[in-house]
Amino acid sequence: MSSEFQELIEFLHSDHPAVKQVALQSLVGYSQGHAEQFKANDYQGVKDLVATVMLGTPRVNVENALTILINLCDDRDILDMLASNSMFVAMIACEICDLENKQADLCCMLLANLAKDDHIVSIFDATKKLKNTEVFKSEKLIDSLMDCFVKGATGKLNLFSNFDYLAFFFADLSRFRRGRDYFVTEQPYDGLFPIQKLLPFTEFVDSRIRREGVASTIKNSLFDTDKHSKFVLDPEINLLPFIMLPLAGPEDLEDPEEIFDLPEELQLLTPDKRREEDLDIMCTHLESLLLLTTSREMREYMRTKSVYPIVRELHKNHDDQTIQERCDRVVQMLMRDEPKEAGDDAKVKEVDSDDEVVEVI
Template sequence: MRELIVAQQLIDLTNSNADLACILLSNMAKSDSILKVFDVQVSLKTDKQKEVFKSSKAINCLMDLFVKGGDRKLNSYANYDYLAYFFADISRFKKGRQYFITEQKYDGVVPLMKLLVFTEKYDCKARRQGVSSIIKNSLFDTDQQMRLLENRDINLLPYLLSPIALADNKGLSEEEVMELPEELQLLGSDKKTEPLKEISTVYLEAILLLCVTRKGREYLRENGVYPIVREFDRATKDDQITDLCYRIVDMLMRDEKSQDLYDPEQEIAEIRQYLSSQEATNGIDDDANDTDDTDDTDDVDGMIVEVA
């Protein structure tokens, strides 16, 4: 089984080709057969492996490598950044999405919670880009959206908004600032905004997905999402960004008294169609072959991850 072979190679913390194996695994994720990675067990042979990995399930070990192994902390030859693209690809599948939003028995943590910190890792495009797509794909299951928003342990909304929030809450009135999640109310002048359009658009698409249900729209209104989107659009001045922002604002400003006119299933189908039309202009490198970990100005060609 190819997936197991690659996973076994990756948990070898002395493997000098580990990052290449991450790219290989990401390319393998184009096929439905990659779902086997959720069921297979790796063999933990060394004391170091048993110390690092608390589960022998391949998917859990890969998650631990990604979270614990950044900046070559586990393997002097590898940073495991390109596992972000692998995770993003498997989040296209329902089984993958369920994994990321379900508490795991081996450590009692929802995997998505471990990834949110990378939304603002500005020295690594791969991690930011992969994680943004995982978040967006996780929101396609509308019956899970409110749990992700309202669970204080996950606390998803600040991570969705922070990459598009401006320094000093530029353009927001005091009243609008007070409506924001607490984490965003005291943004300083050193606050960074996501520099790459192809990543910031993914966050806007994720917010658009949250607008599908009435509960989602009400939650976004109550937490000051509209002014954040409004000011980001003004600052960016990009046609694609403006189109996304307009769609979000149009749904947030709708008259909920006419709710019977809106069919959530039809709306999410329309949003799927719209997001699919954007695949040619934003996404993730098809071969995960951009090996520059620090340059966030490079263009990203093609795509490997989009909605299921």
């Protein structure tokens, strides 16, 4: 890499605001694929970027610094350095919850990338009494982030941000036991389960990012098989319809009894009902159904709720091979004969979610 590029990184440490601003603007385009250069001199370039963000002004410097940090997260060493700084993580969360912050969505992207690192669990211990108590009634930052995601979906909470990328943040939190426990624990400040607040976004047509992140959060949460009954049978959560709806199309079921057995949310679908169009999201929902078939109790319950007919119609009306294979696996689990003795249930291994990070161009 040229000495000119290294000089730009060194200028991030300059005491002259104009010099630092030019350096930040110039480095945005170089931040993808050149992480090693920012690690020179004990990561001084990264430290200067963090200091710029934490300073908070001027706005153009903060925006450029955030963008560079987002792109540098594809380097595991830099990612670990940033995520292990619990003060920095909490500060980014607070910036997201500043409802006048024009860079809130960039902060959401950065937080989503930081959640690829195991140190992100520090967010569960982070607290801050935010000034907007009408919106934020809990001092736990994880609760405030959930409030931003749910209440900000329409774009009215913060006119400059939609908070969509928090969906990926929640998805990666669900990789951890502490995260999965959080999603199914009733929160004292509002009396709701966090997963309960995410479920309606499985059908949120305005944002593929929200649908994808929520679908992954559901699937990851289902790796804890002991919580399946809570997810499915607790009427406050009532998970099953939210997985089935994206898989359901406008086709009429062949048997009227199949319709009556469906969850109420699926019994009166209109002729213009459309399935989820994103193949990855659809596969994720099918994998969630497959995880639910781990126990005999859930298999028997799913049979009573016409899960098989919905999957059957999807198989008939979709020619993608991966979708059909997922459908076949679900059908095999639901239609098989049950053994006389329990104990043959499949054991599900926990897997990590994708390691892809967000990049800003």
